Amino acid sequence: MTSEPKENFARGARRNPRLAERVAELIEKDIVASGWRIGSVLGSEGELIERYGVSRAVFREAVRLVEHQQLATMRRGPSGGLVVTEPDPGVVRNAARVHLRRAAVTRHQLLEARMALELAGIASATENLTESGIEKLKEALDLEQEQIDRGVTRGYARDLHRVIAELAGNPAIALFVEVLAQLDQDIVQQEWDAADVDDEGHLDDAIASHEAHEAIVAAIVAGDAPLGQHRMRRHLQAIAALLPDES
Numbered sequence: 001m002t003s004e005p006k007e008n009f010a011r012g013a014r015r016n017p018r019l020a021e022r023v024a025e026l027i028e029k030d031i032v033a034s035g036w037r038i039g040s041v042l043g044s045e046g047e048l049i050e051r052y053g054v055s056r057a058v059f060r061e062a063v064r065l066v067e068h069q070q071l072a073t074m075r076r077g078p079s080g081g082l083v084v085t086e087p088d089p090g091v092v093r094n095a096a097r098v099h100l101r102r103a104a105v106t107r108h109q110l111l112e113a114r115m116a117l118e119l120a121g122i123a124s125a126t127e128n129l130t131e132s133g134i135e136k137l138k139e140a141l142d143l144e145q146e147q148i149d150r151g152v153t154r155g156y157a158r159d160l161h162r163v164i165a166e167l168a169g170n171p172a173i174a175l176f177v178e179v180l181a182q183l184d185q186d187i188v189q190q191e192w193d194a195a196d197v198d199d200e201g202h203l204d205d206a207i208a209s210h211e212a213h214e215a216i217v218a219a220i221v222a223g224d225a226p227l228g229q230h231r232m233r234r235h236l237q238a239i240a241a242l243l244p245d246e247s
């Protein structure tokens with residue numbers, strides 16, 4: 001990978017961890033400034049070392065950081081250089097979930113955050129609703145109905161929340177609604193698994209959630225954001241009551 005002896009590279013990078021982070025930030029700035037065109041080349045290694053005015057070891061450590069963040073990757077060869085890539089949102093969501101679990105977030109705190117985000121999402125989704133948005137909502141409801149018909153209750157709770165958040169057209173709302181809804185579901189599922197309750201025991205909960213989802217969608221489609229928010233609030237409170245809260 002590198003022509004330098006490994007120890008030298010590691011030592012050089014360790015000496016300047018802050019500098020490498022700073023260069024990684026500059027690379028990120030340059031990617032944003034250049035319009036984040038996936039596949040475009042920011043420059044060759046030699047050009048970029050000159051542009052940022054750092055040693056090869058520091059530059060390579062910075063590249064390791066931006067590669068880890070999925071901002072760019074170093075391509076070898078004649079047409080090589082630092083190539084702009086597309087960050088995988090799944091990796092970001094996963095990292096956020098891991099962080100929140102490590103921070104021992106409670107279900108009560110998750111509810112509080114979801115409430116704020118999802119109610120804002122309902123308002124924007126209702127305001128921006130298009131024909132294709134209505135189709136997406138109906139598809140999500142149909143999928144839920146199919147799952148319930150087949151007796152599948154695992155994973156029923158999340159998809160409609162994701163669709164509404166995406167229709168809100170706000171990437172920040174979409175990201176965090178997905179993270180929080182998934183995390184809440186993971187925690188509930190874990191408790192159920194620990195209590196050795198089989199999926200069939202939750203069919204009633206799944207049906208109640210589905211009915212709440214239908215009512216929320218009906219309000220959004222009718223253009224009645226306050227009613228949709230009211231129904232979402234009650235639905236999230238019902239989800240929160242699925243387990244006795246620890247806090």
Ligand SMILES: [Zn+2]
Binds near residue numbers: 157158
């Ligand atoms: Zn739900």
